[in-house]
Amino acid sequence: MQSAPEKSDLNAAGFRAAILDPVREKPATVEGPRGKQAVKRFNVYRNNVTVSLINALADIFPAVMRITGETLFRDMAREFVRAHPPVSPLLFLYGHDFPAFIEHFEHARRMPYLADVARVERAWLTAYHAADLEPLDPQALAKIAPEDLEGAMFKPHPATGLIRSPYAAFDIFDANRNRETIGRIDVTRPQDVLVTRPGMDVTVTGLPQGHGAFFASLIAGDCLGDAAEAGARASSAFDINEAIGGMFATGAFLSVTTEQT
Amino acid sequence: MTPTSLNHGASAARPPAAGTFRFAAHTARIPALAGVGFKHTHLDAILADPDPVGFVEVHAENYMGDGGFPHRALERVRQDFPLSLHGVCMSIGGPQPLSEDHLARFKALVDRYEPALVSEHLAWSTHDEVFMNDLLPLPYTEETLNHVCSHIDRMQDVIGRQMLLENPSTYVVFENSTLNETDFIREIVRRTGCGLLLDVNNVFVSATNHGFSPMSYLMDYPMEHVGEIHLAGHAVQEDDEGEPLLIDSHDAPVADSVWDLYSIVIRQSGPIPTLVEWDSDLPDWPILRAEAAAADRILDEAAHSFLMGKSHAVGA
Numbered sequence: 001m002q003s004a005p006e007k008s009d010l011n012a013a014g015f016r017a018a019i020l021d022p023v024r025e026k027p028a029t030v031e032g033p034r035g036k037q038a039v040k041r042f043n044v045y046r047n048n049v050t051v052s053l054i055n056a057l058a059d060i061f062p063a064v065m066r067i068t069g070e071t072l073f074r075d076m077a078r079e080f081v082r083a084h085p086p087v088s089p090l091l092f093l094y095g096h097d098f099p100a101f102i103e104h105f106e107h108a109r110r111m112p113y114l115a116d117v118a119r120v121e122r123a124w125l126t127a128y129h130a131a132d133l134e135p136l137d138p139q140a141l142a143k144i145a146p147e148d149l150e151g152a153m154f155k156p157h158p159a160t161g162l163i164r165s166p167y168a169a170f171d172i173f174d175a176n177r178n179r180e181t182i183g184r185i186d187v188t189r190p191q192d193v194l195v196t197r198p199g200m201d202v203t204v205t206g207l208p209q210g211h212g213a214f215f216a217s218l219i220a221g222d223c224l225g226d227a228a229e230a231g232a233r234a235s236s237a238f239d240i241n242e243a244i245g246g247m248f249a250t251g252a253f254l255s256v257t258t259e260q261t
Numbered sequence: 262m263t264p265t266s267l268n269h270g271a272s273a274a275r276p277p278a279a280g281t282f283r284f285a286a287h288t289a290r291i292p293a294l295a296g297v298g299f300k301h302t303h304l305d306a307i308l309a310d311p312d313p314v315g316f317v318e319v320h321a322e323n324y325m326g327d328g329g330f331p332h333r334a335l336e337r338v339r340q341d342f343p344l345s346l347h348g349v350c351m352s353i354g355g356p357q358p359l360s361e362d363h364l365a366r367f368k369a370l371v372d373r374y375e376p377a378l379v380s381e382h383l384a385w386s387t388h389d390e391v392f393m394n395d396l397l398p399l400p401y402t403e404e405t406l407n408h409v410c411s412h413i414d415r416m417q418d419v420i421g422r423q424m425l426l427e428n429p430s431t432y433v434v435f436e437n438s439t440l441n442e443t444d445f446i447r448e449i450v451r452r453t454g455c456g457l458l459l460d461v462n463n464v465f466v467s468a469t470n471h472g473f474s475p476m477s478y479l480m481d482y483p484m485e486h487v488g489e490i491h492l493a494g495h496a497v498q499e500d501d502e503g504e505p506l507l508i509d510s511h512d513a514p515v516a517d518s519v520w521d522l523y524s525i526v527i528r529q530s531g532p533i534p535t536l537v538e539w540d541s542d543l544p545d546w547p548i549l550r551a552e553a554a555a556a557d558r559i560l561d562e563a564a565h566s567f568l569m570g571k572s573h574a575v576g577a
């Protein structure tokens with residue numbers, strides 16, 4: 001990326017610094033017409049930038065905002081926007097580091113599950129814009145010789161995201177995105193959440209015990225045998241046939257290879 | 262969540278592919294009718310409306326993802342309507358070179374959707390890599406003129422066709438400006454061969470904010486290069502001296518004073534494709550449709566008197 005020329009008639013660096021820092025004075029070359037002041041005038045740009053980016057985050061993270069309430073959300077988002085402005089004009093890519101920011105935001109400390117809910121929402125938007133590719137057909141497994149099955153490795157679909165949470169990230173996400181009223185949720189129940197998009201609609205699945213470890217292992221590139229072991233280690237209730245069924249029901253994978261090929 | 266028109270019938274019966282568009286090539290001129298900014302919430306209503314709008318416009322950046330519902334929706338409206346592809350984030354007005362990645366994404370959209378019109382803004386939004394998501398102003402000088410012209414040259418080279426440049430709405434001026442906006446724009450057109458997108462609301466907003474007459478701006482504006490007009494609503498705030506400061510908010514109906522200006526422009530220049538922009542606090546479809554219909558009435562009237570004027574001229 002080429003840097004902007006240091007000195008130019010548009011002092012873009014100075015303009016940007018003043019836009020993102022409300023304490024800084026407006027750029028010296030900026031003024032009102034016919035000797036008018038330009039404090040409020042320059043603040044229009046400041047406000048447009050800050051508010052539009054806060055709104056973009058509110059659109060990406062509606063469940064987080066419902067949990068925190070609008071005031072806390074906007075405070076948190078304002079601080080984030082100023083510290084981490086977007087580095088791409090594609091706003092649907094924005095906010096990947098918002099969950100980590102939430103984790104360290106003092107006023108959100110009493111909601112330790114909030115960052116993982118944000119991770120699920122961020123994965124939702126990634127899946128929404130992902131490439132239109134057919135997920136792996138279940139028939140693909142039938143074509144693999146039984147002795148090669150353990151060594152099979154799977155490539156994740158570009159829409160696929162996995163969030164492994166020590167909190168009830170799925171229940172909290174689902175209640176706040178999809179339900180009018182929210183019942184009691186045991187937030188301390190660990191949940192693994194799989195985000196996929198088998199067609200046009202994004203699917204968010206709360207995984208059974210052991211499946212999070214299984215999917216994590218597959219997504220990391222381990223073979224099916226190793227992933228099954230990881231699942232079994234994570235939960236005594238883990239069932240490999242159920243887990244393989246889940247791979248195809250969710251459309252989480254794109255293709256399969258065996259070590260021989 | 263997914264509008265029903267995508268779930269059955271339409272897209273299955275008519276698979277979206279090049280060649281199925283009712284208005285296939287951009288070389289076929291877009292009709293001088295009113296269009297609307299396309300929002301996904303209006304998809305079903307737009308397709309079902311017995312009185313279809315003349316064209317739709319989309320913000321290019323919203324369709325720069327790899328796939329999913331946005332592309333599905335755009336393919337579907339593109340089957341039935343001519344398209345205007347409106348870039349918001351190219352940052353043509355800044356000093357740094359345009360992003361080659363962004364140019365490549367823009368060209369891919371032009372190739373895929375074959376828009377009748379392609380436009381961008383006389384503004385900037387990116388510095389180094391930081392994107393500020395607003396149309397920021399620039400001083401009008403020989404130096405900034407050179408930057409803007411080389412950026413437009415680059416963009417037209419990449420997309421392989423002419424683009425329209427939109428006049429900005431601004432809230433401040435620069436003490437180091439040496440050219441006025443209309444002279445600046447005229448010189449850009451002369452050097453780059455680009456066309457113009459005249460945003461009449463922007464003219465009204467800037468004129469109010471900076472205390473000049475919108476009519477004298479328009480009289481000075483190179484109308485013969487205008488390929489599209491924008492109309493939009495604005496909001497009213499106060500400047501530092503307590504006088505009205507208009508904000509280009511795109512969240513309201515077009516103001517009466519902007520309709521008046523628009524009528525004058527169309528009566529003078531003849532019919533020009535006209536887009537009603539409405540980007541936040543979105544209304545129900547019938548309200549947006551009525552705004553476009555109001556523009557169509559003015560275009561219709563002008564089409565009649567324009568033709569009559571021409572036949573008189575021929576007869577004389």
Ligand SMILES: [Fe+2]
Binds near residue numbers: 460491493538
């Ligand atoms: Fe506009």
